[in-house]
Amino acid sequence: MERPLLPKAYEPQEVEAKWYRFWQEQGLFRADETSPEPPFSIVIPPPNVTGDLHMGHALNNTLQDILCRARRMQGYNVLWVPGTDHAGIATQNVVERQLAGENLDRHQLGREKFIERVWDWRRIYGGNIINQLKRLGASCDWSRERFTMEDGLSLAVRRVFVSLYEQGLIYRGYRIINWCPRCTTALANLEVDAEDYGGHLYYIRYSVVDGEESLVVATTRPETMLGDTAVAVHPQDERYRALQGRKARLPLVGRELPIIADPHVDREFGTGALKVTPAHDANDYEIGQKHGLDTVRVIDDRGIMSGAAGSYAGLDRFACRTKVVEDLKAQGYLLKTEAYRIRLGHCYRCKTVIEPTLSEQWFVAVKPLAAEAMGAVREGRTRIIPAMWEKNYFDWLENIEDWCISRQIWWGHRIPAWYCRECGEVVVALTDPAACGRCKGATLVQDEDVLDTWFSSALWPFSTMGWPVETPELERFYPTSVLVTAFDILFFWVARMMMMGLHFMGEVPFRDVYIHALVRDAEGQKMSKSRGNVIDPLVIMDRYGTDAFRFTLAAFAAQGRDIRLAEERIEGYRHFVNKLWNASRFTLMNLDGSSLDEPQPPPEQLADRWILSTLQRVIREGTEALESYRFNDYASSLYQFTWHEFCDWYLELIKPVLYGEHPRGRRITQLILAHSLSAILRLLHPIMPFITEELWHHLAVNGGSIMSAAFPQADPTLIAPQAEKEMTLIMGVTTAVRNIRGEMNISPAAQLAAVVYGPEGSLQLLEAHASSVRDLARLSTLTLCRDGDRPRLAASAVVGELEIFLPLEGILDFQEETRRLQKEIGKLEPELARAKKKLTNEDFLGRAPAEVVAKEREKSDRLGAKLQKLQEQLHRLVKLAGGR
RNA sequence: AGGCACGUAGCUCAGGGGGAGAGCACUACCUUGACGCGGUAGGGGUCUGGGGUUCAAAUCCCCACGUGCCUACCA
Numbered sequence: 024m025e026r027p028l029l030p031k032a033y034e035p036q037e038v039e040a041k042w043y044r045f046w047q048e049q050g051l052f053r054a055d056e057t058s059p060e061p062p063f064s065i066v067i068p069p070p071n072v073t074g075d076l077h078m079g080h081a082l083n084n085t086l087q088d089i090l091c092r093a094r095r096m097q098g099y100n101v102l103w104v105p106g107t108d109h110a111g112i113a114t115q116n117v118v119e120r121q122l123a124g125e126n127l128d129r130h131q132l133g134r135e136k137f138i139e140r141v142w143d144w145r146r147i148y149g150g151n152i153i154n155q156l157k158r159l160g161a162s163c164d165w166s167r168e169r170f171t172m173e174d175g176l177s178l179a180v181r182r183v184f185v186s187l188y189e190q191g192l193i194y195r196g197y198r199i200i201n202w203c204p205r206c207t208t209a210l211a212n213l214e215v216d217a218e219d220y221g222g223h224l225y226y227i228r229y230s231v232v233d234g235e236e237s238l239v240v241a242t243t244r245p246e247t248m249l250g251d252t253a254v255a256v257h258p259q260d261e262r263y264r265a266l267q268g269r270k271a272r273l274p275l276v277g278r279e280l281p282i283i284a285d286p287h288v289d290r291e292f293g294t295g296a297l298k299v300t301p302a303h304d305a306n307d308y309e310i311g312q313k314h315g316l317d318t319v320r321v322i323d324d325r326g327i328m329s330g331a332a333g334s335y336a337g338l339d340r341f342a343c344r345t346k347v348v349e350d351l352k353a354q355g356y357l358l359k360t361e362a363y364r365i366r367l368g369h370c371y372r373c374k375t376v377i378e379p380t381l382s383e384q385w386f387v388a389v390k391p392l393a394a395e396a397m398g399a400v401r402e403g404r405t406r407i408i409p410a411m412w413e414k415n416y417f418d419w420l421e422n423i424e425d426w427c428i429s430r431q432i433w434w435g436h437r438i439p440a441w442y443c444r445e446c447g448e449v450v451v452a453l454t455d456p457a458a459c460g461r462c463k464g465a466t467l468v469q470d471e472d473v474l475d476t477w478f479s480s481a482l483w484p485f486s487t488m489g490w491p492v493e494t495p496e497l498e499r500f501y502p503t504s505v506l507v508t509a510f511d512i513l514f515f516w517v518a519r520m521m522m523m524g525l526h527f528m529g530e531v532p533f534r535d536v537y538i539h540a541l542v543r544d545a546e547g548q549k550m551s552k553s554r555g556n557v558i559d560p561l562v563i564m565d566r567y568g569t570d571a572f573r574f575t576l577a578a579f580a581a582q583g584r585d586i587r588l589a590e591e592r593i594e595g596y597r598h599f600v601n602k603l604w605n606a607s608r609f610t611l612m613n614l615d616g617s618s619l620d621e622p623q624p625p626p627e628q629l630a631d632r633w634i635l636s637t638l639q640r641v642i643r644e645g646t647e648a649l650e651s652y653r654f655n656d657y658a659s660s661l662y663q664f665t666w667h668e669f670c671d672w673y674l675e676l677i678k679p680v681l682y683g684e685h686p687r688g689r690r691i692t693q694l695i696l697a698h699s700l701s702a703i704l705r706l707l708h709p710i711m712p713f714i715t716e717e718l719w720h721h722l723a724v725n726g727g728s729i730m731s732a733a734f735p736q737a738d739p740t741l742i743a744p745q746a747e748k749e750m751t752l753i754m755g756v757t758t759a760v761r762n763i764r765g766e767m768n769i770s771p772a773a774q775l776a777a778v779v780y781g782p783e784g785s786l787q788l789l790e791a792h793a794s795s796v797r798d799l800a801r802l803s804t805l806t807l808c809r810d811g812d813r814p815r816l817a818a819s820a821v822v823g824e825l826e827i828f829l830p831l832e833g834i835l836d837f838q839e840e841t842r843r844l845q846k847e848i849g850k851l852e853p854e855l856a857r858a859k860k861k862l863t864n865e866d867f868l869g870r871a872p873a874e875v876v877a878k879e880r881e882k883s884d885r886l887g888a889k890l891q892k893l894q895e896q897l898h899r900l901v902k903l904a905g906g907r
Numbered sequence: 908a909g910g911c912a913c914g915u916a917g918c919u920c921a922g923g924g925g926g927a928g929a930g931c932a933c934u935a936c937c938u939u940g941a942c943g944c945g946g947u948a949g950g951g952g953u954c955u956g957g958g959g960u961u962c963a964a965a966u967c968c969c970c971a972c973g974u975g976c977c978u979a980c981c982a
Contacts, residue, residue, distance in 0.1 A: 032944070217979085224982085242982060289981045297982055306980045366979090411911070415977070418910075422978085510977085541976090578930085579920080584912085585975080587919060595931055598944040609941030655921070659929070674941075682940085758948090764936090765948030771937050801939080854926070861925085866962035875925055875963090882926070 029611060029721060033604035033714060035568030042716045043157055051095075051730045052162045054102030056495040063099035064500035065091060066484050067163060068508050068516070069171065071110035072145055073117050076155035078542035078588065079509060081560040084161050085573045085710075086539055086580060086654060087507045091162050092709040093649055094504075096734035102500045104487045105156070105163035107149065109172040111435040111476040112206055112372045118144050118434070134433050141434050145170075155561060160569055160712045162730075167496075169487040171479040172436070179486035180436045180479045181453060183527060188440075188451045192388045193428075195440075195449070199308040200427050202380040203370040204326030204340075208431040209384050211475060212424060213514055215368040215377050224293065224363035225348065228356050229254060232270040232279055238263065239358055241293025243365055244303075245351065246344040248273065249332045250321035251280055253299040255310055258284035260295055274356040275347065276333065283314050302381045318381055324431075326378055340378070385429040385438060385472070392522035393420040399521060405531045408652055409582045412510060412538045419514050428475045435473030442468050481519035484532035501528060505535040513538065537652045540585045563593060570711035571597035577710045578658040599662060600714055603707070606670050607718045610700050613681045614693050620723050623698040624691050629753075629792060630676035631695040632746035637668050638702055643737040645706060658710060665703050672754065673699070679798055697722070702735045752785065752823060753792050753799070759820040759827050760800035766843050767818060767836065774803035778814050781825035789825070815903060819844070819896040821889045826896070837904045844897045851890045858883040 046052060054064075065087055070080055087103065095101045118141050119129055129137040149170075156163065169176060187193040201210040225245045230237040240254060254271045256263035263282070270279045280299075287310060288297045301311030302318040311318060321332040328335045328343045335343050351357040368377035397420045399405050400413060407413045429438060441450040445464035450456045458465045479486070484503055488496040502524070508517060517536055524532030563572050574596045579586045626632040641664045648656035673696075680692045700722065708715040708729050719729035760777060769775070777800070779789060786807045789796065793805050813819075817828040818840050861867050861879055868876060 029941090031942070240982080244982080287980080292981045299982095304980085304982075306982075309980085365982090414911070418978070543975095581921065584920080589919060589931090591931060592919065594944085598942095599930095601944045602942065605942035605945085607941085612941070659921075663929080670941085671946090678940090761947055762949090766935095768936065771947065772939070858926085861963080864962065867925095868962085870962045871925075879925075886926095 029608040058100040060100040063094040064102040069108040106169035115434040205375040220367040226358040229271040250319040396521035429472040438470040580654040636743040755822040855886040
């Protein structure tokens, strides 16, 4: 069969789109919920609908795709569930910005109209990231794409909320929460990023009522003093003993504050006296609860000073701080100000400084759920890989606090709670209630708030499969096989999925959790838009091709280490892609119409036996690497094998056979060449889906997708130690000749004669493969000698038991050759000395395992013999030079 | 303040008790019928420092220094 010649270089652009379409048309990504094959399932970490593909997504989804594609080829029934997250705050922010461009805000629009706008937005832009995932080659089952706000998943959310409420695990409470004044919503503790902040510590004097004394408090937030309702000191603090139980007067305001004693106060910090603002500080609130203090909210939902702040009302909280400090100073209350670094909470979405605020919110009592989640990992029902992350997982779950789940935004799952206007009853129900369960009143008002986005994400592994309906998907694919994610959402997402999965499915959501690295820039900085160091994966894919990019990510994905991505590396791997292309091009040119899928004959030639033997090892090691999520080992062993074993040695070795005149031998080699390349393509396909598919269609006859081809399995009967040994000899001799050539600056084109001395056995091996060595080393003749005088005027080398001489009458540079031999000797001597020293050490001989001693002895003998030969060669040369 | 990683060739990183490795970069040579996105050869490292365990340490342990990250209610 005639096949067109491939172009000289691989051009990824048109190829990629073509094959992705083909895979989809063929339905190759589809999972079959009725298939009897063993299931393998993954749920995608759903990207935000507002998102664009960044490096983190690219890595995350490349790794998942590698697993899915390999498993599919191994015969598993693979389900990779894709989808997006509605990302409450982020999406609402985006649409609000859009509105702002029209001089509108959401309140002008009203809740219903606003929600419509968000859905419109989603229809237009929400598919962005999905298309970008397709561009990456992700083999998700798109027929099962999910969105956290769609009906089915919303039903799951409501069901879970109602159940947890009925079980007493969801409750409503009035307490200090994290408040973002810009997003005007409560946040969970996790959604607050602590960041270093260069602030000040202000020392403020409070006078004591009915006395001459005063006491000084230290604070970083003077503006909150307007809401102070006490001053606290440590009960055992002698300095303040006399003041306990008396009252202090609040400067600027004049309010009288009780001076209370509480062990929470740190005597070492500041002055040992603490101003207590229960409405704006979590600790102060606790103290307030204990001592029955009033709460005065002086900062409102937008971060503006409230009416309770008296003359400061209407000021922004930061402006107010400045004003308060000025006034304190003017009135002599400010003793001193120190620069002070503090870690302050910031909104993880908009970076605004968080305001701790007293507020009524919904909470999940997570402790009992967390206990289950810890147990499952402790019992090994879910493995966290690498295991070092287990510690983080346990630490967090052990110290977990109740989860604030209500958000004061509009875009999200509305809390299914209604309040009766007549009797105040709270109704929590699966279906919207028509009347109050207690007083039968019909005026029910639904809670305005929506749920934390992560609440719905926590249900993702089972809600995407149809829960609460008992679907065949759940039956087959839950628990999922593995969750692939980065550590930054271990708590946000993984731990919560564990809790919800265990609680509602009675089974862990995944068998394995593979935690991969974070992608950073070449300097190790986190990539971020504000730093301007973002490398856009889409640009990279345009520039280098998706396969080169994916290969780079896989090759870098070593466990437990961040990835520093430099563009040069991607370029390097593009060369590898091109190398594969050209190896295939060569193969295609030399197959005479044989195809990749013809049965493979038993190998006869050394090169064939050797490449198949090496291939089996690569398959075995590669499969093991993949099964233990060592993606980098997988990638680099394939790189090494393809480039160095297959291209550098094997292809060169078989050229004479392919160009030669022995039809039978040529035929066998063609088929083994075809088979080896086929295995390489199939092994590489999970990492580099596009080029392997393209080449597969050029080289295979059946027209099917490489996705449906079987993943290579190692055949131990093809492992041939003898062939590997013989190849080692051939490669050694070849390299030695090339080395002399290189160091002596002899043109690669010059044909050289070589004379080899050595014992019978090695010579026979060499003789059997003499023509290969002649070709590889560009030798005109290869003369084998049992003994006799060594050639004069020759460059020489030692390989194993063999001595190699290249007679270079007329062109030998004595000095250069002398230097070369001395260098070799110089490398050998310390190594031999080290081995000999070990062998004279009684302790080593007595305590080291026998095989280590034997190995050391063998090494010493070998190096000794080699050194002796080299020294003889050097002496001969020096004598000769002296005699001239 | 605690915890977790990491410090190996100029750069990016593998390795992980018994002969220092890769890719890129560098140097020299090369239109050898797949590939110059290539070939061949070469140079380059007291494996951060110091102790300890061991017959043997880049590898295990301790300490120090440096870097990064996570967690925490000292205002």
